[in-house]
Amino acid sequence: MELSDAVMFDLDGTLVRSEHAHRVAWQALFEHWAVEVDEAEYARMFMGRRARDVLGEVPGPWTGTDPETSLDVLRDHSRHAIAAVEAVPGAAGRVAALAAAGTPVAVVTSAGAEWAEQVLADVLGVRHHLSVLVTAERVTQGKPSPEGYLLACAELGVAPGRCTGVEDSPAGIAALVAAGVGTIVGLTTSSQAGTLRAAGAHTTAPDLTSQPV
The missing domain is CATH 1.10.150 (DNA polymerase; domain 1)
Structure with missing residues (x-):
C-alpha cells in the first residue's frame, strides 16, 4: 500500500x-x-x-x-x-508506531468529547500521540457527511488525497469517500467486508495487527 x-x-x-x-x-x-x-x-x-x-x-x-x-x-x-470497552487488537501499537515514525495521526469520531477523551486516554493510552481530534461537537453535520474528515485534513495540513482513513461502518466509509481520502481501509469489526467495499473501502482487514495502515 x-x-x-x-x-x-x-x-x-x-x-x-x-x-x-x-x-x-x-x-x-x-x-x-x-x-x-x-x-x-x-x-x-x-x-x-x-x-x-x-x-x-x-x-x-x-x-x-x-x-x-x-x-x-x-x-x-x-x-x-x-x-466494557476493549481495544481492537493492534490499535494502540499502530497509533504509537505511526506517531513514532513521524506520521501525523487524527481521530474523527461521531462520539462526544467526553467519551472520546476518556477512551483514548484510559482505554487505549494514545491520546498524547494524536495531532488532531475531531468529535461530534466540532462539526455541524456528522458522518456520512465528509465535514469531520475535511476538518481533520485542514488541521493536519495534508490534502485528503494524501491521507489514509480507517473506518468500520458504511457511514464512516461514505464520509471518507466524500472527503476524497486517497486510501480507505475498512475494518470488519462491526460490518462485513463486502458491505464496506460496496460503500467505497479500497481494502479491508479484521483488525490492526496486520498493518493495514
Whole structure:
C-alpha cells in the first residue's frame, strides 16, 4: 500500500470494540420512548453516526422534542458502559508506531468529547500521540457527511488525497469517500467486508495487527 502523509482513524469500532456499549445506550433510549428497533434497522440508520444527526433525521417519538432529553439518556448509559470497552487488537501499537515514525495521526469520531477523551486516554493510552481530534461537537453535520474528515485534513495540513482513513461502518466509509481520502481501509469489526467495499473501502482487514495502515 502506498505510504500516506497522515492517517485518520474512526474511534468506536475501529480503535476500540465499543459498539455493544453504544447499542446498550441506544436500547435504553428506545425503551425510554417505547419504540422497537430491530438489528437491521439499527445497523442501517443508527450505527456509526452522530446521535444528534440521527435524532433529527430518523422519524420517531423524539421528533419535535428537545434533543437534549434524548442525548442525556444516551450519555448517561454510555458513561456506565465504558468499563466494557476493549481495544481492537493492534490499535494502540499502530497509533504509537505511526506517531513514532513521524506520521501525523487524527481521530474523527461521531462520539462526544467526553467519551472520546476518556477512551483514548484510559482505554487505549494514545491520546498524547494524536495531532488532531475531531468529535461530534466540532462539526455541524456528522458522518456520512465528509465535514469531520475535511476538518481533520485542514488541521493536519495534508490534502485528503494524501491521507489514509480507517473506518468500520458504511457511514464512516461514505464520509471518507466524500472527503476524497486517497486510501480507505475498512475494518470488519462491526460490518462485513463486502458491505464496506460496496460503500467505497479500497481494502479491508479484521483488525490492526496486520498493518493495514
